[in-house]
Amino acid sequence: MPDDTALLLERHFDLAFAAPDGVQKLRELILTLAMQGKLVSQDPDDQPASELLKAIETEKQRLVKEKRIGKPYQLREINTEELPYELPKGWEWVILDRLVSKIGSGSTPRGGKDAYVIEGIPFLRSQNIWNNGLRADDVAFISEETHKKMAATTVMPMDLLLNITGASIGRCALVPDDFGEANVSQHVTIIRCINPEIRRFIHYLLLSPYGQSLIWTRQVGMSREGLSKKVLEQFQIPLPPLAEQHRIVAKIDRLMARCDELEKLRAERDQKRITIHTAVINRLLTAKESDDFSTAWRFITQHFGELYSVRENVAELRKAILQLAVMGKLVPQDPTDEPASELLRAIELEKQRLVKEGKMKEPQPLPKLKVEEIPYQAPKGWIWVRFEDIVQINSGVTKGRKLNGKEIVTLPYLRVANVQRGYLDLEVIKEIEIAKDEIQRFELKERDLLITEGGDWDKVGRTAIWKAEISPCIHQNHVFRARCWLVKQNEQWLEKYLNSSVAKAYFANASKQTTNLASINKTQLRGCPILLPPLAEQHRIVTKIDRLMALCDHLDQQIDAAISKQTTLLNAVIAQV
Structure with a gap:
């Protein structure tokens, strides 16, 4: 097989x-087959794992007698009904604590980070422990004096280091044979095998789906995942004969190298x-x-x-x-297309008509575009304009305003989260109280452009078209509304322009920025350069x-x-x- x-x-x-x-998935399969005895052939001439266990027990008793390790406490017997699968002949199920001389986590030096020094003894934390080995980048150091005070957390060559808390729980590294002195933090546990020849098999076992399931299903702690020493000691380990372990490890190494390739x-x-x-x-x-x-x-x-x-x-x-x-x-x-200047002229005539009829105030003139504001030359028939030359821009309703003495209604409203690039996410729509006499000012109409004020850098200037999915509906003050002056204007062109890299570059340069956030104000939106093609x-x-x-x-x-x-x-x- x-x-x-x-x-x-x-x-x-x-x-x-x-x-x-x-x-x-292939890596996981290789390790699963290895732990089930299906990756390499069994050899009836191999000394069975039971003999290996006897030798380990003898060595453990010697270490106890020499007071190099403490006397082990009584381990519970393995319940055969709890075993996850049947092992090949010559293998044995064993509690992890029977195989080790030490299982123990590290500790935090007195003073925490203040105890770190520029040079000294490496202090290994969870970010230094990776499945393919130790990583020295971002390693901390402690003094020789602190190192001696933390003797119980000293790492030795051939140890296994296992992350036992946090998001990296389950990561496990083999300490190289030529490794020098180091200590570990409380988020890392040391596993020291009595027979160092089994450490590479145990390493692969802990990385296997079976080993990881033991770790992830036996965590403790409410706010942060954790694995206790007591639980770790009781892990049920499938142990092959030593000779077979060597063959398994060699085969895994070859197959993992193929996976790396x-x-x-x-x-x-x-x-x-x-x-x-x-x-x-x-x-x-x-x-x-x-x-x-x-x-x-x-x-x-x-x-x-x-x-x-x-x-x-x-x-x-x-x-x-x-x-x-x-x-x-x-x-x-x-x-033969009518140039964009004609569309701009028609928009100006519409504004003048509305002013003349008293339906709007005379708009404030926008400054002419400067040469340095124009990113590239317009094709023939096209024209550069400022955004408010061709649309009406309105800010939205502010949340938490005082509405005393006014008739109040509750309406759905759009937030920054609802406005994505080129579409609206209407899965979650919140409601807000608004004075009834303000509805007309903030109510959205079909074909309105919705433009985000800010958020993280990519959110600034996100634009989508309102298609009257909900009626009535208003918008909050962090979402601008832009409305075309003429029915014949193409709001879809404006949406696509505002979502292009050209407009994004303008918003990035014009916006007020902090470390992770950016935002534009109405003045910056009004002045945004827009390239207007002929309507056709x-x-x-x-x-x-x-x-x-x-x-x-x-x-x-x-x-x-x-x-x-x-x-x-x-x-x-x-x-x-």
Whole structure:
């Protein structure tokens, strides 16, 4: 059976390479088979594990007699009904404490971090403990004096170090044979095997799905996960004959090296696709001649399937589509189109009419755009304007205002969380009290643009269109509303422009920023430069964007389908093994 299993594993390494988490599942399968005695063949000439246990017990009694370790307390007997699976002949189930001379966690030096020194004895914490070994980056140091006071937490070569608290619980490292002195923190426990020859098998056992299940199902502590010494001592360990342990470890090492190769190859393949795609997209965006543009686009079409088997490339394609659109490179210009200046003139006439009829105040004139504010030259027929040249901008209702003496109604309202890039997330809609006579001022109308004021850097200026999904509905003061002056204006073009990298760059530069947060005010939004194409071209661009975004949706679905198929095939192979 083990030989057949190993052959089956070798045969399906390519399937593990294809599935997104295939290599990780393969690692888990290798360790599971190893702990069940199914990875290598048993040899009837091997000295059974029972003899190994006798030798370990003899050595343990010697260490007790020499007072090098304390006398062990009575361990509970293994209940055969609790055992998770049957072991091969020659193996034994054993309590972990029978195999070790020490299981003990570290401690915090007196003074905590104040006890750390620039140079001294390494003080290993959970961030230094990784499954593939110790990591020296971010290691702390303690003085020789502190080290001597913490003698019980001293690490020795060939120890196993196991993280027993926090998010990294279960990570386990082997201390190298040539390791020098060190101590461990209270978040790390030392496991010291009586027979050091078994330590590599025990290491792999603790990393196996079986070992990790022991750790994760036996935690203690309410606010922070933790594993107690008492619980750890009682772990039920499947112990093979020593000679078989050596064969198992050697086989695991070889197969894990293959897994490392697979992960490296896949990472290199995916990175190559991303790098090539980034280069060709940059060529598209920076092409000054139509031939350069055509060459780059031809390369994409020729290698379409390979380039867009990576999800990151599909996301970058979406960004590039918007970028090309707002630069006037997505659809051809038509010289017969009425130029954008005519649309701007019609908007100005509408404003004058409303002022004349007393329906609005004379708008404050916006400063003319300066040359340094214009990121690139407009195509023929297009025109650079400021955002409030073409829309009415309104701030939303402020939460917690005093409404004494007013007739109050409760209405649903939109928050920053509801406004995503290009769509609204209406799964959670909150309500707010508002004076009845203010409803008209804050109520949303179909086709309104909703623009976020701030949050983390990527949230600033997120724009979506209101489609009257809820009526009536208002918006909070952290969400701006922009409303077109004319029915014939294309709000979809404005939404796509505001979600493009050009507008995002403006908001990033104009916004007030702290360490993790950014925000824009109404003045900055009013002054945002907007490139306005002829109205007919706006419609053509929006149609083309929608078609290409639908293609991107299809690519994402293809990737999901491929991942699902690969995962299903791999799961079937694992079940067969």
